[in-house]
Amino acid sequence: xxxxxxxxxxxxxxxxxxxxxxxxxxxxxxxxxxxxxxxxxxxxxxxxxxxxxxxxxxxxxxxxxxxxxxxxxxxxxxxxxxxxxxxxxxxxxxxxxxxxxxxxxxxxxxxxxxxxxxxxxxxxxxxxxxx
Amino acid sequence: xxxxxxxxxxxxxxxxxxxxxxxxxxxxxxxxxxxxxxxxxxxxxxxxxxxxxxxxxxxxxxxxxxxxxxxxxxxxxxxxxxxxxxxxxxxxxxxxxxxxxxxxxxxxxxxxxxxxxxxxxxxxxxxxxxx
DNA sequence: CAGGATCCAGTCCGATACTG
DNA sequence: CAGTATCGGACTGGATCCTG
Numbered sequence: 001x002x003x004x005x006x007x008x009x010x011x012x013x014x015x016x017x018x019x020x021x022x023x024x025x026x027x028x029x030x031x032x033x034x035x036x037x038x039x040x041x042x043x044x045x046x047x048x049x050x051x052x053x054x055x056x057x058x059x060x061x062x063x064x065x066x067x068x069x070x071x072x073x074x075x076x077x078x079x080x081x082x083x084x085x086x087x088x089x090x091x092x093x094x095x096x097x098x099x100x101x102x103x104x105x106x107x108x109x110x111x112x113x114x115x116x117x118x119x120x121x122x123x124x125x126x127x128x129x130x131x
Numbered sequence: 132x133x134x135x136x137x138x139x140x141x142x143x144x145x146x147x148x149x150x151x152x153x154x155x156x157x158x159x160x161x162x163x164x165x166x167x168x169x170x171x172x173x174x175x176x177x178x179x180x181x182x183x184x185x186x187x188x189x190x191x192x193x194x195x196x197x198x199x200x201x202x203x204x205x206x207x208x209x210x211x212x213x214x215x216x217x218x219x220x221x222x223x224x225x226x227x228x229x230x231x232x233x234x235x236x237x238x239x240x241x242x243x244x245x246x247x248x249x250x251x252x253x254x255x256x257x258x259x260x261x262x
Numbered sequence: 263c264a265g266g267a268t269c270c271a272g273t274c275c276g277a278t279a280c281t282g
Numbered sequence: 283c284a285g286t287a288t289c290g291g292a293c294t295g296g297a298t299c300c301t302g
Contacts, residue, residue, distance in 0.1 A: 005191040021245055026169060028244045028251070029237075033164020035275080038157060051284050059139035062276055067285060077254030088283045089282085098250055105243040106160075112236040113159045114152055119229055120159070123208030166295075182264050193296050198265060219263045220302085 031076070032106055036061055036069045041095070041103050044079060048094040078102060162207070163237055167192055167200045172226070172234050175210060179225035209233055 006019045031037055039058050043049065049057070055066055070093060073079045078099035084090040095103065140150035162168055170189050174180065180188070186197055201224060204210045209230035215221040226234065 021248065022170065024248050024251070025241050025244045026164075026166065029160075029164035029169060029240065030166075031164075032240070033157075033160035033162075035157065035161075038160060039153065055284095060136040063285070064277085064287095065275065068275090075255055075258045076251050077258070083284090089285095091284060098247060098254075101247070102243065105240050108239050109160065109163075109236050110152075110156050112233065113156045116229060116232065117152070117155050120155070120207050123229075124206055127206045127208070186264095194265070195267095195297085196295060199295090214264090220265095222264060 031072060032102070034069075036065055037073070038106065038110075040066070040069050040073065041078070041099065041106070044093060044095045045100070045103055048082075048092045051091050051093070054093065073099070162203060163233075165200075167196055168204070169237065169241075171197070171200050171204065172209070172230065172237070175224060175226045176231070176234055179213075179223045182222050182224070185224065204230070 006016075006023055010016050010019050036058070039061070040054070043054060043057050051066070051070075055061065055063065058066070061069075070079065070081070074081055076098075077096055080094050080096055082092045082094070084092075137147075137150045137154055140153070141147050167189070170192070171185070174185060174188050182197070182201075186192065186194065189197070192200075201210065201212070205212055207229075208227055211225050211227055213223045213225070215223075
């Protein structure tokens, strides 16, 4: 993906595995930071849930984005998808142990945000006032 | 910003402050998850540094993106910008206490990524092979 | 030296419509 | 029910040029 940056970093004397880590970290943070992932993961944290139920529990998300987000999470092994051969069809999504582990790590950052949200809001206010 | 989602969430019975928190968390995560923030912050963690030095230490970043990233970080009060009235001009950027605090929180997630990167890589491999 | 302004390509995401 | 396909607008990020 960003092989060019990695090559640059390595060329400048950075250890290759460190450079690769930067790529991966950015990748994981980008996933976690995207518009819907956190909401989907926190909703899944309550237990297995079906596509439509998930859709209803997350107001504002489109089917397309829910589908995309679930695909991305599944690709990384953070959630599982279980389809039951029934009529009408039933599909359940659930966090994997890895997914729960990430959710816990994210929770750390979520709590940081809650703790400091007033600071950030005030900083923005001050900054915008100055301009 | 996403007032619509917040309104939706509140309408569905979610506590207003919780709905606002989701917005802010997503906001902070999006900032942290963008392409250059983590590299800029970790570079700043070594101590105050000038614009050009920062530019050289982060291979691949454009002036435009460095400038944008610094603005965003400054707006949230995560870094400071100090201009010295000299010729040639000198400007130094440094983390604020809040910035260092966020860096520590992010570090948690970075370590999670390092710990589990092999798992994720394997999951992706397996997933892509299946297709 | 430290950026701001402009242009452009690629990507993201929502709305809508359709299917096994 | 659980999605996929397609389209169009908004946004992102890089290259380049310009300035106090």
